Each structure stands twice: as C-alpha cells, then as structure tokens.
Amino acid sequence: MKRKINFNAGPATLPEPVLQELAKATLQYGKTGTSVLELQHRGSAFGEILEECNALVHELCGIGPEYEVIWLHGGGRLQFCMIPMNFLPEGKVAAYIDSGQWAHEAMQYAAYYGDTKIVASSRESGYAHLPQWPARLPAKAAYLHLTTNNTIYGTQWHDIPACSKPLIADMSSDILSRRHDHSRYAMFYAAAQKNLGVPGVALAVVHKDMLRKAARPLPPMLSYKAQAAERSVVNTANVPGIYTALLMLRWTKQRGIAAIEKENTAKAELLYGQLDKSRIFVPRVSEKAHRSQMNVCFTTNDMAHEQPFLDMCARHNIIGIKGHRYTGGFRVSMYNAVSLADVAALVDVMREFEDLSPSPLLRRGR
Amino acid sequence: MKRKINFNAGPATLPEPVLQELAKATLQYGKTGTSVLELQHRGSAFGEILEECNALVHELCGIGPEYEVIWLHGGGRLQFCMIPMNFLPEGKVAAYIDSGQWAHEAMQYAAYYGDTKIVASSRESGYAHLPQWPARLPAKAAYLHLTTNNTIYGTQWHDIPACSKPLIADMSSDILSRRHDHSRYAMFYAAAQKNLGVPGVALAVVHKDMLRKAARPLPPMLSYKAQAAERSVVNTANVPGIYTALLMLRWTKQRGIAAIEKENTAKAELLYGQLDKSRIFVPRVSEKAHRSQMNVCFTTNDMAHEQPFLDMCARHNIIGIKGHRYTGGFRVSMYNAVSLADVAALVDVMREFEDLSPSPLLRRGR
Incomplete structure (x- = not known):
C-alpha cells in the first residue's frame, strides 16, 4: 500500500528514513545482537x-x-502536572496565558496544586486569535506559562514580548520548527509525537536556576531536580521512544533549522495563499500575524462541501485533515516531516475541488 | 550478528516473531498506508x-x-505515585510488605502522600527470603501493597495468604508467567518491559469498587477513575508501546498460560538444580519455597570466578547475567520469552566452567 500524505495533528507523520532506520533497529541495534527495544536503560x-x-x-x-x-x-499532560508540583509553592501564584485548549488545560491542571491566574485570554472569541500579551504580571507570580503554538485553533506566537517572571513554554507542536531564542525560557517542553517522534516521551529543558527551587517534597519520579540528577533514568526510560527522538533529532540536524524554517514558511505561504483567494475555503485565523505555520485551520462557506472535499482528498491519497472535534472543519498539520510537495498536492486538490464546484452565482440560480 | 541469548532483567528479551511483526508495522500498519507509530490515538x-x-x-x-x-x-514508579494519590485518603494508613527494593520504594513513594506502615519486612536479612505474612493489618489500612516477585533478590510469592484489606500487587516481573487467582486483588499492575513488551507503558487492572473511592481531587492524567472513564486515552496514548503489548499478549495467548507456567517451572528446576549441586555457584535464596521462577540470583564461592565466568558466557553468546548493582553476583532473568533451550545453554556453560575450574582441594594446594 502506497504511503499516505498524512496531515494528522499528532501522532504525526514521520520521515520515511526514520521509519526505515527504526524498523532495522527493531530487528537488531547495531552489532549488539539485540533489538533496540531490548537495550538496557543503564x-x-x-x-x-x-x-x-x-x-x-x-x-x-x-x-x-x-x-x-x-x-x-x-506527554504534555504529565508536564501540566509536574510544572506546578515543582515550581508553584504555597503563597505564590501561577500565571497562565489562555490561548487555546491546551493552554487552558495546563492552567486547570495547575489549579490542583496551588493558586493560578489567567493573565490573558482569547477564550471568549473561541481562540480565533492570540490574546493581548499581559501588560503586567502578579508580583507573586512564580512563573508565566505560555503555549507557543495552539494546534486546535491554528494560532502561533511569532514574537514573544519580554517577560518579568520565569517563562515556561509548552512547545509540543512547534519545537524545532523555526529559529527561536530559547534562552528566554526558564523551561520549555514538548510532547514528542509531533516534531520529536512518538507518543510516550516528553522533552523538558529546564534552566538550572529553576532546579534550585523546590515547591514541595516530591517523589523522584515527579521531580525535575531528581530526573536531572539521574540523567533521565530515575526509572526504566522509554528506550525505543527516546531512540526514535534521536533519529528525529539527527534528521533535523541534517536538514538544519534554518532550512526547516524556510520550508515551513513556504508551506504556510502556499496553503494560506490558497485559502485567502478561495471562494469556498475560509481560514479560521484572519489576523495574519497570529497564524500558525504548523496547523492551518479552515472551514468552508457551506457545510455541504465538507464530506465531498474529504472524499476527494482520500482519492488523492491524502489523510488527516479533519478538524479537531472541538472546532470541526479542517486542520492541516504541517510539522517538519511534511514536505512542501505534500502541501502542494493538497493545494492542487483544493483547486480542483473549487474548479468542480459550481460558482455561488450558479448555485444560487439552481 | 547472531541474536544473543539475553537474560537481562528488563528491558527484557522479546520473542523474535514479535520483533518481526513490529518491524513490519513500523514501516506500514496493515493497509493503512501509515506506520503503526503514526496511528491516531482516537x-x-x-x-x-x-x-x-x-x-x-x-x-x-x-x-x-x-x-x-x-x-x-x-513504568512501575509512576504507579508507586498514583496508588497512594488515588487510594490513600487522610486518616487512613497504607500498609506495605517490604520484600525487596521495589516494595520498599513503593512504600517510600507513598509516604509523600500520607501515612504508611511496613507490616512485614525481610530488609534486615538483605531480602534473602520472603518476610512472614502479617498476622493482622492496621484497622485503618486503606490497602495492603505487595510485590509478587522481587527481581533483585530472586524471591517470589507462590502462595498468597488471605488478606482482610484491599490487596494491591505490583506484578511487574511475573505477570502472565503462571496460573494465578487474580480475582483476589483490588488492583494489580505491571510495568511492561518484562512479560508485556517495552518500557514506557504500564498496565493497571483495577476493581471497579476501588474507582468509587477517591482519596483526593486529582487531574485526570493521574486519576485511575478518569483514565478508566476515558478508556486509557486521557492524553495521547503510547501507541507503539501498547501495540507491542498487544503483540506480546497475542503471543502469550497462542502459547497458553498453562504451557508457559510449565516451561517456566522446567527452566527454574533446571537452573536451581544446577546451582544446588554446584561446588562453585551458590544460590542466594536457600528457602526453596521462596525462590523466584523469574529471576534466579546466585554468587560464586570465590569472587575470582566472576569475570572468567562472565567471559565464558560471552563467548557462548550469552548476555545479561550480571547481578543488580545492589547485590553483585549473578542474576538470570527468565521471563516468558526466554526458552528452556536458552536456560539449557547457560547450564551447559556453567557445567563447562565447573569442569575447567580446579577443585577446591587442588586450589588450596597451589
């Protein structure tokens, strides 16, 4: 069976060379005489x-x-738990920017462990744009939590203003997708199943200053400090998942972040360009500066178009473009492993669909 | 490179047919046109x-x-956290049987969340035997926690006495290795990297009565009740890890638990038999009723034998028999995927090693 052009939001498509290398290592890892799945974590x-x-x-x-x-x-949700466990002590407040469902859930999870405050939100307008960056933060804020890319709604922070408190970013859906100043963060993290491989693994990068703080006593499994001290093997690590992350990191390095960013920009320009001139498809995010390069969300001007368009995509070997159950419509996720050619194939189908659809005037005339 | 005979304690050796099926599914899962690693969790x-x-x-x-x-x-350690979070309310005490390092750590983890009590322990004697089953439990005990097999020390509970409180068992290293009355447990759980596949996945089987109790408010990710209600997809599940568990479960069913138990018994009899008649190798666990069929631990009567024996094993393609760093000596893990022929190959090397070693009398004469 021919490999699909796969725009799923995550678990996302993986590069074919990574899958081939992984299949090989599943049978035997190097000259170890064992599978990579059987490697000892220590x-x-x-x-x-x-x-x-x-x-x-x-x-x-x-x-x-x-x-x-x-x-x-x-994945990300265990980090939603661990962040306040580790960094939200009594007497402090955790500040959250509420820019989408995951940002909101991160805050809801933190509320189990202490005081939280939403310092900016676009929830009222259905997260169709980014909220205004907070002018100031509570003096007692232990940290500010930000979701850099909002997969469900297709918004992304491209310019991140200054922040007076430790900034913690969930980069699950846009890590390694662009050149970015990571030194601004006290911590950033990502579930692996987009640009870093497979579900079951999360990457957390934590500034050492943060590890000196300890909000409460924690068992080693849930403590960033203990996990850092034990070099990620407090317990039996997810050996195959981390090996998959290595293959993704090598593949990323081989291409280079600048080249990846360039292709991601080209992919986004191509698809948003088509949406902006379409008479059928309607982009969800009108504010261009807020648009995500990773997840492009759109609807149609007539619900009756949805199933025929999905069917036409399927006939062209394209899957994974259904919108999230919260929003409906379409979502095209274009992580690093999705090529410009993949997006061009989709845009071709969109054009064909438009050409075959009667113009609004003709339809009105029926 | 020829596949090794692998006695590692975990991540453990996997059956070759499982690895082959997994490698195939890594390239393409059925006729989906995608890898199993790319399957959508919903x-x-x-x-x-x-x-x-x-x-x-x-x-x-x-x-x-x-x-x-x-x-x-x-793995198991996240369960060490979740069990008291979910089942140890204020005013109650969690009772633990301290039969080995993992049993002990499970208790230590619980102490972060409430009162704990060790109701039986063999720690003082280096866990060389099982402790006496507790005659009674505290009236306020919320549950009794038991580790059915102690990997590091090579002891295993074969007969489990009656218990007046909900019994929770860590079966990480002996699940599906024998016929067993699982209906006695309020909950049993296992990290997957022994008889169930790869690290990064844990199986928890919880009686519905337990889910009606809620020791404290918990975010859904850490709540058994929420995880059960969401059918294990509160968040993006470990899709490849759970698929590997399915392959292991199918392989287990194909063989049948009774046949697996029979082979596990034969493997244990062969290896303990050799140890009991050896003039060089010394089994750690002298009490036969306490001996583990999964992990056989032994030392030698002279430390000088250790490296030469390891080297001889390596020459015979055998790996993974070094004891845990806590105990030293040797540990031979014989989970379900280790065959009787694998154990026979090891026993042959042990015999050869004994034959080549000078007898104690001769050595004393040097």
Whole structure:
C-alpha cells in the first residue's frame, strides 16, 4: 500500500528514513545482537543514545550548559502536572496565558496544586486569535506559562514580548520548527509525537536556576531536580521512544533549522495563499500575524462541501485533515516531516475541488 | 550478528516473531498506508488495538467485567505515585510488605502522600527470603501493597495468604508467567518491559469498587477513575508501546498460560538444580519455597570466578547475567520469552566452567 500524505495533528507523520532506520533497529541495534527495544536503560549503548540526544537538543535549540535536558515518560499532560508540583509553592501564584485548549488545560491542571491566574485570554472569541500579551504580571507570580503554538485553533506566537517572571513554554507542536531564542525560557517542553517522534516521551529543558527551587517534597519520579540528577533514568526510560527522538533529532540536524524554517514558511505561504483567494475555503485565523505555520485551520462557506472535499482528498491519497472535534472543519498539520510537495498536492486538490464546484452565482440560480 | 541469548532483567528479551511483526508495522500498519507509530490515538485502528489488549488481559488473567483494564504512561514508579494519590485518603494508613527494593520504594513513594506502615519486612536479612505474612493489618489500612516477585533478590510469592484489606500487587516481573487467582486483588499492575513488551507503558487492572473511592481531587492524567472513564486515552496514548503489548499478549495467548507456567517451572528446576549441586555457584535464596521462577540470583564461592565466568558466557553468546548493582553476583532473568533451550545453554556453560575450574582441594594446594 502506497504511503499516505498524512496531515494528522499528532501522532504525526514521520520521515520515511526514520521509519526505515527504526524498523532495522527493531530487528537488531547495531552489532549488539539485540533489538533496540531490548537495550538496557543503564547500559552503555543507551547511555550514548541519551548523550547524543542531549547534545543535539543543546545544539539545535542554541542553549548552553545552564540548561538541563530531561527525557520523561508521558506527554504534555504529565508536564501540566509536574510544572506546578515543582515550581508553584504555597503563597505564590501561577500565571497562565489562555490561548487555546491546551493552554487552558495546563492552567486547570495547575489549579490542583496551588493558586493560578489567567493573565490573558482569547477564550471568549473561541481562540480565533492570540490574546493581548499581559501588560503586567502578579508580583507573586512564580512563573508565566505560555503555549507557543495552539494546534486546535491554528494560532502561533511569532514574537514573544519580554517577560518579568520565569517563562515556561509548552512547545509540543512547534519545537524545532523555526529559529527561536530559547534562552528566554526558564523551561520549555514538548510532547514528542509531533516534531520529536512518538507518543510516550516528553522533552523538558529546564534552566538550572529553576532546579534550585523546590515547591514541595516530591517523589523522584515527579521531580525535575531528581530526573536531572539521574540523567533521565530515575526509572526504566522509554528506550525505543527516546531512540526514535534521536533519529528525529539527527534528521533535523541534517536538514538544519534554518532550512526547516524556510520550508515551513513556504508551506504556510502556499496553503494560506490558497485559502485567502478561495471562494469556498475560509481560514479560521484572519489576523495574519497570529497564524500558525504548523496547523492551518479552515472551514468552508457551506457545510455541504465538507464530506465531498474529504472524499476527494482520500482519492488523492491524502489523510488527516479533519478538524479537531472541538472546532470541526479542517486542520492541516504541517510539522517538519511534511514536505512542501505534500502541501502542494493538497493545494492542487483544493483547486480542483473549487474548479468542480459550481460558482455561488450558479448555485444560487439552481 | 547472531541474536544473543539475553537474560537481562528488563528491558527484557522479546520473542523474535514479535520483533518481526513490529518491524513490519513500523514501516506500514496493515493497509493503512501509515506506520503503526503514526496511528491516531482516537482513531479506529488504535481503538481496535486497545480493545483487543483489554479483552486479552481479561481472558489471560481470568477476570470479569468488574475489573477495568487501564494502559498508562511511565513504568512501575509512576504507579508507586498514583496508588497512594488515588487510594490513600487522610486518616487512613497504607500498609506495605517490604520484600525487596521495589516494595520498599513503593512504600517510600507513598509516604509523600500520607501515612504508611511496613507490616512485614525481610530488609534486615538483605531480602534473602520472603518476610512472614502479617498476622493482622492496621484497622485503618486503606490497602495492603505487595510485590509478587522481587527481581533483585530472586524471591517470589507462590502462595498468597488471605488478606482482610484491599490487596494491591505490583506484578511487574511475573505477570502472565503462571496460573494465578487474580480475582483476589483490588488492583494489580505491571510495568511492561518484562512479560508485556517495552518500557514506557504500564498496565493497571483495577476493581471497579476501588474507582468509587477517591482519596483526593486529582487531574485526570493521574486519576485511575478518569483514565478508566476515558478508556486509557486521557492524553495521547503510547501507541507503539501498547501495540507491542498487544503483540506480546497475542503471543502469550497462542502459547497458553498453562504451557508457559510449565516451561517456566522446567527452566527454574533446571537452573536451581544446577546451582544446588554446584561446588562453585551458590544460590542466594536457600528457602526453596521462596525462590523466584523469574529471576534466579546466585554468587560464586570465590569472587575470582566472576569475570572468567562472565567471559565464558560471552563467548557462548550469552548476555545479561550480571547481578543488580545492589547485590553483585549473578542474576538470570527468565521471563516468558526466554526458552528452556536458552536456560539449557547457560547450564551447559556453567557445567563447562565447573569442569575447567580446579577443585577446591587442588586450589588450596597451589
């Protein structure tokens, strides 16, 4: 069966060379006589995998030794728990920018562990644009939490204003997608199933200053400090998931962040360009400066178009463009492993669909 | 490179047919046109994987619909956290049987969330035998926690006495290794990297009565009740890890639990038999009724034998027999994927090693 052009939001499509390498390592890892799935988490082969992962994160994010790179189990939601557990002490408040569903849930999770405050929100307008950056933060704010890209609604922070408090960013859906000044963050993190591989792994990069703070006593499994001290092996690490992350990091380095950014920009220009001139498709985010390069969300001017368009895409080998259950419509996720050619194929189908659809005047005349 | 005979304690060796199926699915899953790593966690293909996993756990453990099968991220240690979070309310005490390092750590983790009590322990004697089963439990005990098999020390509970409180068992290293009455447990759980596949996944089987209790408000990610209600997809599930568990469950069913138990018994008899008649190797656990069929731990009567024996094993393609860093010596883990022939190969090397070693009398004469 021919490989699909896959625009799913996550678990996302992976580069074919990564899948091939992984299939090979599943049968045998190097000359170990064992599968990569059987590598010992405290053994030298996996130690080298971890070290290379850590070095590549430092290099690709342009950060220095003042940051600890930690590989954790679970996805973004376990981080939603661990962030307030670790960094929200009694007497302080956690500030959240409410720019989408995940940003909102991150705040809801934190509320189990202490005081929270939404300092900016676009919830009332259905997250169709980014909220205004907060003019000031509570004096007692322990940190400000930001979701850099909002997958469900297709918005993304391109310019991030200054912040007077430790800034913690969920980059699950746009990490390594662009040149970015990561040194501005006290912590950034990402679930792996978009630009970093497969679900079951999360990357957390934490400034060492943050690790000196301890909001409450925590078992080592849930403590960033303990996880950093144990070099991500407090317990049996997700060996195959972290190896997949290594393959993704190598693939990312081979292409280079600047080249990836360039292609991501070209992909976004092509698709938004088509949406902006379409007489059928309607982009969700009208404010161009707020548009995500990772997830492009749109609807049609007539619900009756939806199923025929999905069907036409399927006939052209294209999957994964249904919008999130919260929004309906369409969402095209264009993470790093989606090529410009993939997006061009979709745009061709959109054009064909428009050409075949009767013009609004003709339809009105029926 | 020839596949090694691998006695590692976990991540453990996996059956070759499982690895082959997984490698194939890494390139393409069925006729989906995508890799299994790219399946959507809320899509129908993964839904079928989860349902089959759940049905197989019910069938292989012989439990009814009164149990919820939940697939979680992380390993045993995240369960060490979640068990007291969910089941240890204020005013109650969590009772722990301290039969080894993991049993002890489970208790230490629980102490972050409430009162704990060790009701039986063999720590003082280096966990070389099982502790006496507690004659009674505290009236305020919310549950009794038991580790059914102690990997580091090579002890295993074969007969589990009656228990007046909800019994929660960590079966990480012996699940599905024997016929066993699982209906005695309020909950049992296992990290997957031994008899269930790869690290990064944990199986928790919880009696529905337990889910009606809620020790404290918890974010859905850390709540068994929410995880059960959301059918293990509160967040993006570990799709490849759970698919690997399905392959292991199918392989287990194909062999049958009774046949697996029979082979595990034969493996243990062969290896302990050799140890009991050896003049060089010394089994750690002298009490035969306490011996583990999963992890056989032993030392030598002279430390000088250790490296030469390891080297001889390596020459015979055998790996993974070094003891845990806490105990030293040797540990041979014989999970379900280790065959009787694998153990026979090791026993042959042990015999050869003994034959080549000078007898104690001769050595004394040097």
